[in-house]
Amino acid sequence: MEVFGGTYGIIMTILxxxxxxxIAKFLKPGKDPGGFIVTTLIGIAGSFLATFVGKSMGWYQPGQTAGFIGSVVGAIVLLILWGLLTRKR
Known part of the structure; x- marks a missing residue:
C-alpha cells in the first residue's frame, strides 16, 4: 500500500x-490577488517551480522534490511575477 499516493497524497499536496x-503572501510585501483557492494554487505551483528549477540546476536528484523553504521561495517568485503581469498602468 502506497502511503503518499492516491487521495491522501492529493489532500496533503493541497494542504x-x-x-x-x-506564508508566501505574508513574506512578500504589497497587496496580492486572490483568496483561498488562488493562495492554494500559488503554493502548489511554487512547489512545482522550485522542484523544476532545483532539478535543472542539479540541486535535486531524480525523484526528489523541493523542500518547504524552496516551495515558499517558488511561491514568492510566482507572486512577484503575477504582480508584474497584472499591474495597473
Missing amino acids: IGLVVGI
Missing part, C-alpha cells in the same frame, strides 16, 4: 500548497 501560499 501544503495552502500553507506555502499563505
Whole structure:
C-alpha cells in the first residue's frame, strides 16, 4: 500500500500548497490577488517551480522534490511575477 499516493497524497499536496501560499503572501510585501483557492494554487505551483528549477540546476536528484523553504521561495517568485503581469498602468 502506497502511503503518499492516491487521495491522501492529493489532500496533503493541497494542504501544503495552502500553507506555502499563505506564508508566501505574508513574506512578500504589497497587496496580492486572490483568496483561498488562488493562495492554494500559488503554493502548489511554487512547489512545482522550485522542484523544476532545483532539478535543472542539479540541486535535486531524480525523484526528489523541493523542500518547504524552496516551495515558499517558488511561491514568492510566482507572486512577484503575477504582480508584474497584472499591474495597473
